[in-house]
Amino acid sequence: MTPVLKFIANQDQKPIRIDKFLMQLIPNISRNQIQKATRSGKILVNQHIIKKNNYLIKPFDLVIVEKTITNSSIFLDSSFFLENITEEKIPLNIIHEDEDLLVINKPAGIVVHPGFGHEKGTLIHGIKYHLKNFSNQKKFPPRLGLIHRIDKDTSGLLLIAKNEYSQKWLLKQFFYKTIYKKYIALVWGDLQKKEGSITGFIGRDPKNRKRRILFKNPSKGKYSITHYKVVEKFQYITYISCFIKTGKTHQIRAHFKYLGHPLFNDSTYGGNKIFMKKKLSKKNIEFFNMCLKILQRQALHAICLSFIHPNHKKCHFTCPIPEDFQNVLQKCKNQFSIKKN
Incomplete structure (x- = not known):
């Protein structure tokens, strides 16, 4: 062959x-x-x-x-396939599994799929190991059923199809934006609006290819929209929930950077530096330095996922807030007077 x-x-x-x-x-x-x-x-x-x-x-x-x-090896940044992936025994936090799909709670720090610098140890390698005895393995769709992605240092729910029919079924829901995805995040600063939307054409930052920025010109990026609601305010930090219908790379992270409120400890978008440091007391600076050491990644978690199953039943999944995120959230509640919305 x-x-x-x-x-x-x-x-x-x-x-x-x-x-x-x-x-x-x-x-x-x-x-x-x-x-x-x-x-x-x-x-x-x-x-x-x-x-x-x-x-x-x-x-x-x-x-x-x-x-x-060509004699070139495959470029694995955005497309890959089953025969490129070796099995690796990687622990998976499975929220749900049936004959058609998997719902996984991905921890922060693990890459979803292979790419340059991440040829091994990704979530996809672990999924292939987990499903090695699955009866329909030979019928797996390209990309080993991956329906969507979340960043390495973002935690939360990820959806995997186990056959071609379920992949097409689920991908259509993403394409027509009928899948419900909810994230929670901590952002620097005091968001004035209780809720709002951020829109723009998101594309690579010409000055830093690792980042995305919002453009006004549609030819320079892809349309993106993030709806958000303020859950609680902690004077210098705001706890929010986000609902996205467009799932672009770094979307929430780039959107809140554009808004002037980067995600807490997001090193790519400047959130790893204390916001408005000159206006903070020495006590608060020490407090935030402690929190940055506890939550050593961007404060972003995919907490809810809803879609229509290939069996035509509506599914809704949630997962717990990770310990590092929960720890910082509780410390903020203890440190500052809480303003509930």
């Missing part, structure tokens, strides 16, 4: 020529190589041979490429 590379377009993929799509994913390959492979029938989309280089890739398209067109 001819060895192949397999890719699946993300649910928010904008229409893009197939040659441009593959150039983003396969390193050290020329556009000419891809176009030649297309004309030779070595590229398939959804099991059909594609011979036009201007073919437009759409969300959820499965692209298969013969490895003979």
Whole structure:
């Protein structure tokens, strides 16, 4: 059997020529190589041979490429597949499991899927080990059923499909924004509004590719919206809940940075520095330094997830607030007068 590379377009993929799509994913390959492979029938989309280089890739398209067109290894930043993943015995906090899906409570500090610098030890490696005896393993969809992602240092609920039917079913709900996702977070500063929405076109920061920023120009990013509500105020810190329908990379983190209220201890977006330090007493500075040592990551947790199961029943899952987050939250309640909304 001819060895192949397999890719699946993300649910928010904008229409893009197939040659441009593959150039983003396969390193050290020329556009000419891809176009030649297309004309030779070595590229398939959804099991059909594609011979036009201007073919437009759409969300959820499965692209298969013969490895003979390139000696490059697969680029694992946004697409990967089952045969690339080795089994690893990694503890999984499983909230729910049935024949169609898994709901996992991911701890902070573990990467969801492989990428440069994270070839081993990811959640996906652990999922493959967990499901190695699953009867439908050979029918697993690309990306080992991963439906969505959360950042390495964000904790909370993650949804995994166990077969192609459930993957398509769940991905459609993400595409049509009917899946309910709730996060909780601690942000620096005193949010004046009890609730609000943050919108913008989110894309890579041209000055720092590890960060995302909001643009006014839609051509520079993807539309994103975050709804939030203030749960409690602690004078210098605000405890909030967030509801997102668009799940862009770093969305909540970038949105609150844009608002001027970065997430507590978010080192990428400046939240690891004490907010308005010059206005704080020495006692409060010592208090926040202690809290930064307790919660050594951004204060963001995916706490609720609701969707329609492939069996057509409505599902709602929640998970506990992690100990590090809960510890800082309780210390803030003890330290400052609480203003309930």
